[in-house]
Amino acid sequence: MANEGTQEQFSSEELPIVLVHRLPSFKFPSKPYFKEHLLSHFHLLDPHESPEPYDSFLNRHAHSIRALITIGPNPITAEFLKLLPCLGLIVATSAGVNHIDLPACRSRGIAVTNASSAFADEVADCAVGLLIDVLRRISAADRFVRARIWPVKKEYPLGFKASGTLVFAETFNLLGGKQVGIVGLGSIGSEVAKRLSAFGCSIAYNSRKKKESVPFPFYASVCDLAANSDVLVLCCALTDETYHIINKDVIVALGKHGVIINVGRGSLIDEKELVQCLVRGEIGGAGLDVFEDEPNVPKELFELDNVVLSPHCAAMTPQSFEALFELIVANLKAFFSNKPLLSLVSNE
Amino acid sequence: MANQGTQEQFSSEKLPIVLVHRLPSFKFPPKPSFKEHLLSHFHLLDPHESPEPYDSFLSRHAHSIRALITIGPTSITAEFLKLLPCLGLIVGTSAGTDHIDLPFCRSRGIIVTNASSAFAEEVADCAVGLLIDVLRRISAADRFVRAGVWPVKKEYPLGFKASLLSFTGYSFSILFFLVKLGGKRVGIVGLGNIGSKVAKRLSAFESSIAYNSRKKKQSVPFPFYANVCDLAANSDVLVLCCALTDETYHIINKDVMVALEKQGVIINVGRGSLIDEKELVQCLVRGEIGGAGLDVFEDEPNVPKELFELDNVVLSPHCAVMTPQSFEALLKLIVANLKAFFSNKPLLSVVSNE
Numbered sequence: 001m002a003n004e005g006t007q008e009q010f011s012s013e014e015l016p017i018v019l020v021h022r023l024p025s026f027k028f029p030s031k032p033y034f035k036e037h038l039l040s041h042f043h044l045l046d047p048h049e050s051p052e053p054y055d056s057f058l059n060r061h062a063h064s065i066r067a068l069i070t071i072g073p074n075p076i077t078a079e080f081l082k083l084l085p086c087l088g089l090i091v092a093t094s095a096g097v098n099h100i101d102l103p104a105c106r107s108r109g110i111a112v113t114n115a116s117s118a119f120a121d122e123v124a125d126c127a128v129g130l131l132i133d134v135l136r137r138i139s140a141a142d143r144f145v146r147a148r149i150w151p152v153k154k155e156y157p158l159g160f161k162a163s164g165t166l167v168f169a170e171t172f173n174l175l176g177g178k179q180v181g182i183v184g185l186g187s188i189g190s191e192v193a194k195r196l197s198a199f200g201c202s203i204a205y206n207s208r209k210k211k212e213s214v215p216f217p218f219y220a221s222v223c224d225l226a227a228n229s230d231v232l233v234l235c236c237a238l239t240d241e242t243y244h245i246i247n248k249d250v251i252v253a254l255g256k257h258g259v260i261i262n263v264g265r266g267s268l269i270d271e272k273e274l275v276q277c278l279v280r281g282e283i284g285g286a287g288l289d290v291f292e293d294e295p296n297v298p299k300e301l302f303e304l305d306n307v308v309l310s311p312h313c314a315a316m317t318p319q320s321f322e323a324l325f326e327l328i329v330a331n332l333k334a335f336f337s338n339k340p341l342l343s344l345v346s347n348e
Numbered sequence: 349m350a351n352q353g354t355q356e357q358f359s360s361e362k363l364p365i366v367l368v369h370r371l372p373s374f375k376f377p378p379k380p381s382f383k384e385h386l387l388s389h390f391h392l393l394d395p396h397e398s399p400e401p402y403d404s405f406l407s408r409h410a411h412s413i414r415a416l417i418t419i420g421p422t423s424i425t426a427e428f429l430k431l432l433p434c435l436g437l438i439v440g441t442s443a444g445t446d447h448i449d450l451p452f453c454r455s456r457g458i459i460v461t462n463a464s465s466a467f468a469e470e471v472a473d474c475a476v477g478l479l480i481d482v483l484r485r486i487s488a489a490d491r492f493v494r495a496g497v498w499p500v501k502k503e504y505p506l507g508f509k510a511s512l513l514s515f516t517g518y519s520f521s522i523l524f525f526l527v528k529l530g531g532k533r534v535g536i537v538g539l540g541n542i543g544s545k546v547a548k549r550l551s552a553f554e555s556s557i558a559y560n561s562r563k564k565k566q567s568v569p570f571p572f573y574a575n576v577c578d579l580a581a582n583s584d585v586l587v588l589c590c591a592l593t594d595e596t597y598h599i600i601n602k603d604v605m606v607a608l609e610k611q612g613v614i615i616n617v618g619r620g621s622l623i624d625e626k627e628l629v630q631c632l633v634r635g636e637i638g639g640a641g642l643d644v645f646e647d648e649p650n651v652p653k654e655l656f657e658l659d660n661v662v663l664s665p666h667c668a669v670m671t672p673q674s675f676e677a678l679l680k681l682i683v684a685n686l687k688a689f690f691s692n693k694p695l696l697s698v699v700s701n702e
Contacts, residue, residue, distance in 0.1 A: 125529045125553060129486050132477030136671075138664065139487040145663035146656045150649040174673040176469050198552030199473060295498040302494045309493040310486065317484075319528040 016336045018091075019061070019068035019084070020046040026072035034325055038069075041329055058083055067335055069093065069328060070100070078104035089335045091328055095119050095188065095315065096265055097345050098238035112345045113331045116187045118323035119315035124191030126314035127233050127263045130287025131196075133308045134259050135173040140305035173257075176200030181229030183222060183245065184236025184264065185211060192233050204228060207236075222246070226253035231261065238265035248273045257284040263314045266292040275300050278307060289314040364690045367409070367416035367432075368394040374420040377675050385679055386417075390686060406431055415689055417441060417682060418448070426452040437689045439682055443467050443542065443669065444619055445699050446592035460699045461685045464541045466677035467669040472545035474668035475587050475617045478641025479550075481662045482613050483527040488659035527611075527638075530554040535583030537576060537599065538590025538618065539565060546587050558582060561590075576600070580607035585615065591699075592619035602627045611638040617668045620646040629654050632661060643668040 018038070020028075028034035038044055045065065047057040067089040070076060076090060078101050087110055090100060095116035105112050116123075133139050144150060180196050182189045182205040193203045193216065204217040206225045211218070219225035222245055226232055232254060236242055246260065246269040254260070260283070262269055271292040277283045278301065285306035291297050294312055301307050327343060334341050366386070376382035386392055393413065395405040415437040418424060424438060426449050435458055438448060443464035453460050464471075481487050492498060534550050536543045536559040547557045547570065558571040560579045565572070573579035576599055580586060586608060590596055600614065600623040608614070614637070616623055625646040631637040632655065639660035645651050648666055655661050681697060688695050 121530045121554070122528055125480055126484055126486075128553075129477065129480030129484055132473055133481065133486055133490075136474055136477055138474075138477050138481055138662065139490045141664050141667060142481075142487045142662050143491070145651055145665050148653075148656075150651065150665045172470075172667070172671045174470055174671045175473050177673075195549075195552045198549045199476075200469065297493055297498065302496075308486065309490050311489055311493050311498045313489060317528040319531075 015041065015043040016332070017061075017064050017066070018042045018044055018332060019058075019065045020044055020048075020071065021068045021074060021076065022046075022048065022071040023074045024048050026074065028071060034321075034328075037325060038329070042332060062086070067091065067332060069332075073099045076100045081105070081108060081110065089113070089331070089341075091331050092345075093324060093328065095123065096238060098265060102239075102345065111335070111341055113327075113341050113343045114345050115324050115327055115343065117343050118327045119320045120187035120191045122317050122320045123188045123235070123263050123314045124195055126289060126310065127188075127192050127235070127261050127287075128195045128199075130263070130289065130308050130310065131231060131233070131259065131261050132175065134261070134285040134287045134306060135175060135178075137172060137305060139308050143305075178202075178230045179204065179228060180231045180233060181205065181219070181225040182216075183225065183232060183234045183268075184242075185214065185216075186235065186237075188263065189233070189235035192235060196233075201231075208241075223250050223253050226250045226258070229254060230257065231259045234260070234262045234264040234268050236264055236268065238267055243267055244270045246270065246274070248277075251277050251283055254283060256282060259283075259285045259287070261287040263289045266290040266294065271298065278304055363389065363391040364415070364686070365409070365412050366390040366392055366686060367406075367413045368392050368396075368419065369416045369422055369424065370394075370396065370419035371422050372396050374422060376419060377678075380672075380676055380679055382675075382679055382682075385683065389683055410434070415439065415686060417686075421447040424448040424453075429453070429456060429458065437461070437685070437695075439685050440699070441678060441682065443471065444592060446619055446621075450593075450699065459689070459695060461681075461695055461697045462699050463678050463681055463697065465697050466681045467674050468541035468545050470671050470674045471542045471589070471617050471668045472549055474643060474664070475542075475546050475589070475615050475641075476549045478617070478643065478662050478664065479585060479587070479613065479615050480529065482615070482639040482641045482660060483529055483532075485659060487662050532556075532584045533558065533582060534585045534587060535559065535573070535579040536570075537579070537586060537588045537622075538596075539568065539570075540589065540591075542617065543587070543589035546589060555585075562595075577604050577607050580604045580612070583608065584611060585613045588614070588616045588618040588622050590618055590622065592621055597621055598624045600624065600628070602631075605631050605637055608637060610636060613637075613639045613641070615641040617643045620644040620648065625652065632658055 045061055047054045050057050062084055063086055065084050066086050068087065069091045071093050076099065081087065081104055090105065090110060090112045092100065092112065092114045095114055097112055097114050100112055102112065176199055178201045180201045180203050182193055182203060185205040185207045189205065197203060204219060204225060206219050206222050244267065251273065274286065275298045278286060287308040289310040290312055297309055301309060330342050393409055395402045398405050410432055411434055413432050414434050416435065417439045419441055424447065429435065429452060438453065438458060438460045440448065440460060440462040443462055445460055445462045448460055450460060530553055532555045534555045534557050536547055536557060539559040539561045543559065551557060558573060558579060560573050560576045598621065605627065628640065629652045632640060641662040643664040644666055651663055655663060685695050685697060
């Protein structure tokens with residue numbers, strides 16, 4: 001099991017030891033004072049804050065490290081894990097844990113917790129915002145107004161010109177009645193479903209397994225889901241199985257008026273294929289918070305008014321950072337007192 | 349009452365006569381084929397499609413005109429109405445009817461119908477979209493990415509940073525200006541068709557809803573504030589969904605904006621003149637209010653250029669109603685109201701007198 005040893009480390013002289021695992025350029029968010037707050041509960045070991053060479057520092061402390069926090073997408077490989085023989089817990093600070101070798105953790109008995117429950121509302125809000133924006137061309141219209149094009153056409157506009165192209169009202173779309181297919185009905189996907197239901201959308205989903213308590217239709221294949229949807233919202237984890245899960249077949253199944261919203265990971269989508277389909281008008285539009293090679297975004301997308309681009313910030317509000325912080329502390333405290341963890345990443 | 353005369357005009361030889369009232373540049377939407385559909389039910393009289401001078405055309409037909417359709421915000425004044433002594437019905441094609449002299453219609457017994465029920469979902473969707481955009485800076489972030497600024501900062505962005513870089517005049521606020529929607533107190537000004545649908549949507553985001561209306565609505569579970577200033581003082585967001593009338597002109601004034609406070613956001617999908625626009629612009633520029641999402645302006649299509657510099661403002665060119673589905677619904681509503689009128693049945697979307 002993960003919780004080896006019986007050493008109680010709660011006296012103020014000996015706070016539980018937690019390794020901070022990060023690339024030098026990644027830091028804790030400065031608000032709400034993550035580091036200061038963590039230091040009041042735990043003894044943080046941060047190799048990048050020590051003058052000692054990284055390997056030597058890690059080696060010296062290895063046997064007292066039972067838990068680590070990982071900041072940003074710094075990979076945690078099987079090789080790295082071998083340097084920490086007593087590790088029992090990895091606390092991730094993101095919703096995604098695709099940067100962590102989960103099978104290696106499983107075989108070592110290392111528990112991994114993620115942060116999606118801290119961010120679920122924010123990411124769901126953003127997914128809905130991106131969808132409305134694509135369907136109703138909100139950002140395109142905003143560019144049109146800021147470019148001072150509106151007054152040029154003196155006629156009462158029944159559509160408006162954006163980027164020089166006349167966009168008739170027929171491209172704007174009502175949410176109500178749309179069939180929304182959610183790929184991954186976890187914390188985030190459920191919140192998306194709840195919100196879009198209030199707009200009159202009908203919801204269906206694909207997940208690793210059908211969820212018994214959920215009233216929405218389940219599709220075992222993403223392609224079938226796409227064939228029965230007007231919109232796909234990607235809320236699932238990136239794993240070997242879900243890499244490029246949105247491929248050409250799925251995009252074709254979704255159809256010419258289909259819209260894809262991605263608040264998961266860029267590599268859930270075959271991005272080159274998506275870009276081609278968007279450029280050729282073979283799909284209706286896309287709202288993307290994540291990309292295969294952030295921060296690089298295919299420049300063909302910059303020309304398109306039916307695409308909304310977001311720089312991987314769907315999770316980000318001060319409130320989500322507060323919630324993240326609380327979740328990190330709660331998971332660590334639970335671990336050190338042998339209680340159940342809060343946001344364990346499932347093995348199924 | 350409005351329905352004078354007993355002449356039944358339903359034989360195909362004599363379809364009911366309906367005047368089309370519009371400025372020459374305003375036309376029926378091309379899709380769905382409004383004009384074709386209407387022509388299958390009614391005999392349309394359109395002065396601008398006649399070689400005859402406008403006044404003479406109108407005068408010649410005046411006594412057979414019992415109903416008219418008004419396209420877009422073409423004004424209907426008391427003077428104009430005096431030219432149509434037999435008029436009983438004005439069918440508005442917009443949600444707003446502020447371009448129509450309602451008191452005069454009332455005194456003449458002329459019924460006015462509007463189109464807000466046809467558009468309510470579209471407008472509500474747009475209002476929510478504008479709100480999420482303002483709170484989460486979606487359009488600002490989109491501009492940031494399109495400007496190619498994201499890769500310039502090589503650090504993994506915990507927010508989109510360009511604090512030291514000002515690209516095309518925009519300096520992007522650090523992530524701490526991004527705001528969570530849940531838990532926000534939303535004050536809806538005008539809880540009609542559109543306002544109710546906004547409330548329904550925002551409730552799913554766990555916002556709490558309160559409202560101001562001409563009168564408290566008994567069947568509604570949300571707290572009512574008789575005074576917009578009080579509503580503002582107890583809200584984080586105001587969504588304007590009410591009609592523009594003499595009473596609501598500049599209803600959002602400096603006092604209301606001050607009551608709303610520095611983090612407050614205003615979403616306007618009603619009419620530009622619900623807001624004292626000069627004052628709003630000053631408050632936004634001075635940072636005395638948190639942001640705004642505006643589909644309407646006091647002097648469309650002119651938008652105060654100070655707003656172009658602001659990332660906490662989203663600008664929409666009065667298109668909150670526009671989807672193919674809303675035009676279908678509009679056409680059905682127009683036809684239904686006209687048919688009801690000509691067969692002495694109750695109308696569908698009468699503009700209330702209260």
